[in-house]
Amino acid sequence: MEVLTPEEMSAIDRRAAEAGPFDGYHLMRNAGAVAAAEILVRFADAAGFDVLCGPGNNGGDGYVVARLLAERGLDVRLLAAVPPRKGSDAARAADDCPLAARPLDAFRPAPDRIVVDALFGAGLSRPVSGAEAAAIAGVAAAGARVVALDLPSGISSDSGQVMGAAFDAALTVTFFRKKPGHLLYPGRARCGETVLADIGIAGALLEAAGTTLWENLPALWRSALPTAGPDTHKYNRGHVAVFSGGPTSTGAARLAARAAARSGAGAVTLLSPASALMVNAMHLTAIMLRRAETVTEVEQFLADRRPAAIVLGPGFGVGDWVRTLALLLLRQAAAERGGLVLDADAISAFAANPGELFDAARGETAPPLVLTPHEGEFARLFPDLAEREGSKIVRARRAAERAGGVMVLKGADTVIASPDGRAAINGNGTAFLATAGSGDVLAGIIAGLLAQGMPAFEASCAGVWLHAEAARLFGPGLIAEDLPELLPEVLAGLID
Numbered sequence: 182m183e184v185l186t187p188e189e190m191s192a193i194d195r196r197a198a199e200a201g202p203f204d205g206y207h208l209m210r211n212a213g214a215v216a217a218a219e220i221l222v223r224f225a226d227a228a229g230f231d232v233l234c235g236p237g238n239n240g241g242d243g244y245v246v247a248r249l250l251a252e253r254g255l256d257v258r259l260l261a262a263v264p265p266r267k268g269s270d271a272a273r274a275a276d277d278c279p280l281a282a283r284p285l286d287a288f289r290p291a292p293d294r295i296v297v298d299a300l301f302g303a304g305l306s307r308p309v310s311g312a313e314a315a316a317i318a319g320v321a322a323a324g325a326r327v328v329a330l331d332l333p334s335g336i337s338s339d340s341g342q343v344m345g346a347a348f349d350a351a352l353t354v355t356f357f358r359k360k361p362g363h364l365l366y367p368g369r370a371r372c373g374e375t376v377l378a379d380i381g382i383a384g385a386l387l388e389a390a391g392t393t394l395w396e397n398l399p400a401l402w403r404s405a406l407p408t409a410g411p412d413t414h415k416y417n418r419g420h421v422a423v424f425s426g427g428p429t430s431t432g433a434a435r436l437a438a439r440a441a442a443r444s445g446a447g448a449v450t451l452l453s454p455a456s457a458l459m460v461n462a463m464h465l466t467a468i469m470l471r472r473a474e475t476v477t478e479v480e481q482f483l484a485d486r487r488p489a490a491i492v493l494g495p496g497f498g499v500g501d502w503v504r505t506l507a508l509l510l511l512r513q514a515a516a517e518r519g520g521l522v523l524d525a526d527a528i529s530a531f532a533a534n535p536g537e538l539f540d541a542a543r544g545e546t547a548p549p550l551v552l553t554p555h556e557g558e559f560a561r562l563f564p565d566l567a568e569r570e571g572s573k574i575v576r577a578r579r580a581a582e583r584a585g586g587v588m589v590l591k592g593a594d595t596v597i598a599s600p601d602g603r604a605a606i607n608g609n610g611t612a613f614l615a616t617a618g619s620g621d622v623l624a625g626i627i628a629g630l631l632a633q634g635m636p637a638f639e640a641s642c643a644g645v646w647l648h649a650e651a652a653r654l655f656g657p658g659l660i661a662e663d664l665p666e667l668l669p670e671v672l673a674g675l676i677d
């Protein structure tokens with residue numbers, strides 16, 4: 182589940198080659214061998230294989246694949262625009278390949294042949310153009326299936342962005358660990374099925390590299406998931422408070438409250454303005470209700486009940502009151518565990534003065550803070566980081582550091598970043614989550630986990646994954662109300 186930047190990967194490749202037992206060329210032969218095996222499992226019946234090789238080591242992997250497929254008696258054509266640099270591992274691979282390369286601009290893709298894309302991998306350093314761009318366009322027009330070695334050429338390994346033009350692969354075989362480009366969109370959609378292959382690099386090299394980026398999978402946080410023991414009491418399972426909006430916008434807070442309860446919080450209280458008490462009361466059973474529309478009422482509640490986690494923002498409305506509340510909650514002495522989740526309107530309300538929020542979050546008694554913006558809300562708080570340039574990971578990390586809180590930057594490829602530099606790219610996102618109210622549920626799940634003592638980064642990662650998994654379980658026709666009700670089943674699959 183570790184994810185390596187291209188720089189980290191090439192440093193590990195170098196160290197692996199130095200440490201042995203495999204030198205660089207041997208690692209390349211291993212990479213080509215695993216890729217050829219994956220190709221043969223799926224596409225042995227293709228009319229033939231067109232292997233497109235670039236000038237670097239990605240091309241080197243391609244020469245190995247071409248040789249291995251040809252040794253099987255398969256129809257293989259080799260195409261290259263630029264030969265590998267003399268003396269490089271890729272040049273050795275080309276020398277050991279019995280096929281002669283034809284120029285790339287003579288390439289005529291055919292729909293019944295498989296294209297093996299070995300043009301560029303981690304070393305892509307500028308937009309794809311010329312013969313390579315023409316080959317990418319030609320393959321798309323012919324409808325030929327593509328197997329990408331390491332990642333589809335034209336996708337930035339670092340950010341997942343398309344540089345100029347990029348292949349749309351049916352299969353991507355990558356080596357040792359995934360790179361951000363496999364998980365961040367649009368790269369993720371261009372990879373097709375992604376296979377992670379072992380090429381003989383020792384896992385110990387990874388520990389030495391001190392990874393701080395992961396794919397968000399249960400292994401990352403499962404050990405921190407709360408479990409109820411025999412001494413569990415409803416209040417030591419954590420009390421969550423959720424602020425409700427006015428009488429015509431109460432649903433969002435109830436969705437968050439229900440999600441907090443279903444993720445295992447022992448007690449949940451909805452804090453409501455007087456005008457919305459009746460409408461909230463008509464829809465609540467296990468969840469408690471309390472009036473809180475002035476600073477005094479809120480402070481009284483905090484003193485009486487000391488909630489471990491609080492959600493503010495869903496359906497709340499922007500304006501002075503939400504800002505006052507957020508700052509008040511950040512000033513309150515933190516409970517021994519838990520935290521504050523600011524979502525939606527509680528984020529947008531600080532657009533004019535984000536520094537006010539960040540300063541409060543750094544206060545000595547401030548509870549751990551989690552912010553859950555989608556890209557639009559993110560842009561309001563971090564206009565300088567919002568432009569699409571640069572990796573989503575870099576943007577989320579910088580924002581987390583600046584805000585002094587965990588950033589959950591939502592989207593099809595949600596990135597969770599901690600102010601201490603750790604970050605995770607969610608691996609199980611689904612389009613079923615693109616439905617009104619789904620973000621309110623996410624805020625509630627994270628608060629429910631925080632209240633049970635899960636640290637903020639782990640609670641945020643777990644919340645994002647559980648939320649998506651519940652959506653996958655339900656499938657088509659999902660509405661936000663369905664999500665909390667599926668959490669018990671998803672949680673049961675994780676707790677033994």
Ligand SMILES: NC(=O)C1=CN([C@@H]2O[C@H](COP(=O)(O)OP(=O)(O)OC[C@H]3O[C@@H](n4cnc5c(N)ncnc54)[C@H](O)[C@@H]3O)[C@@H](O)[C@H]2O)[C@@H](O)CC1
Pocket residue numbers: 191194195198205208209210212235236237238239240241242300301302303304305306307308309310313330331332356380
């Ligand atoms: N020991 C290792 O380092 C291993 C590396 N492996 C492979 O090596 C790859 C990385 O190799 P490299 O670092 O040589 O990089 P690449 O082979 O990805 O590409 C670098 C080459 O492409 C050129 N280039 C970059 N962008 C271009 C563009 N837009 N248009 C035209 N030319 C462009 C560069 O000038 C350079 O010559 C990995 O993706 C992986 O496939 C594997 O063989 C496993 C072992």
Ligand SMILES: [K+]
Pocket residue numbers: 239298299300301302329330331332333334
């Ligand atoms: K490639």
